[in-house]
Amino acid sequence: MNVVTTHDWDAGAGKVRRHEKVQFSALDLCETDLEGIEFSECVFRDARFNRSRHADVAFLNCRFVNCNFFDATFTNCKAVGSSFEGCSFDLTTVDGGDWSFIVLPRTDLGSATFTGVRMREADLTGVRCRNGTMRGLDLSAAQLTGADFTGCDLRGTDLHAFDPRTLEMRNAVITADQAVVLAMSLGLQIRDA
Structure with a gap:
């Protein structure tokens, strides 16, 4: 090389x-x-x-x-x-693009901003995104076990790969539609009154 x-x-x-x-x-x-x-x-x-x-x-x-x-x-x-x-990745900004299949375990992304990025099947095991910005991401089939999204802005991000039982999401910012996805991942039945 x-x-x-x-x-x-x-x-x-x-x-x-x-x-x-x-x-x-x-x-x-x-x-x-x-x-x-x-x-x-x-x-x-x-x-x-x-x-x-x-x-x-x-x-x-x-x-x-x-x-x-x-x-x-x-x-x-x-x-x-x-x-x-x-x-x-202190103060790093990633806007758009394709970061699929990346391997980024146990990395601190708390001060980074990711918006509109395709991150399919990314290995984000144990990643730390406390108070970070991860908006509008495609995280389909991403590995997220042990990740910390405390206080993270996740609006618009595909949360189908999120299992609230295996990662931290306290005070994360999400939309009502995303809340339904998370409730379904927990096996909850959503019904009108």
């Missing part, structure tokens, strides 16, 4: 539109704007994405290890099949 550093990126690798099976080591993308670039089966190790902005960028089956996404923005991006280990 070819290894790319910040020096290599600045020397021209950053102008390449498609990267495949590349390892990015300690890459510094702070305050960088990326648009329309594709990364396929790449590894990002100790990379810094602080205050970076990404539009229509694809991270397909990539691996992120100990990366910092502080105040990063992802608009209509793809992260399909990617995994995140030891990464921080």
Whole structure:
């Protein structure tokens, strides 16, 4: 696997539109704007994405290890099949796009904002979204056991994968339609008076 550093990126690798099976080591993308670039089966190790902005960028089956996404923005991006280990997402914003099949267990997303994102079959086991924003998400068949959505804004999100017996949802913000979905998941019978 070819290894790319910040020096290599600045020397021209950053102008390449498609990267495949590349390892990015300690890459510094702070305050960088990326648009329309594709990364396929790449590894990002100790990379810094602080205050970076990404539009229509694809991270397909990539691996992120100990990366910092502080105040990063992802608009209509793809992260399909990617995994995140030891990464921080303070003040991260994800707007639209497809993050299906991602592996993001036990990650703190409490200060992150996810809106309108497709996250089908995502592994969010033990994820911590206390007081976060996860609005309008497609979480079909997502793994959510042990997740904490205390005080999280979940309006518009597909809650069919939610089992209130295996995760924390106290004070979460949902709509009446979503309350019906949760009641049905508990086996309750909903009847008019």
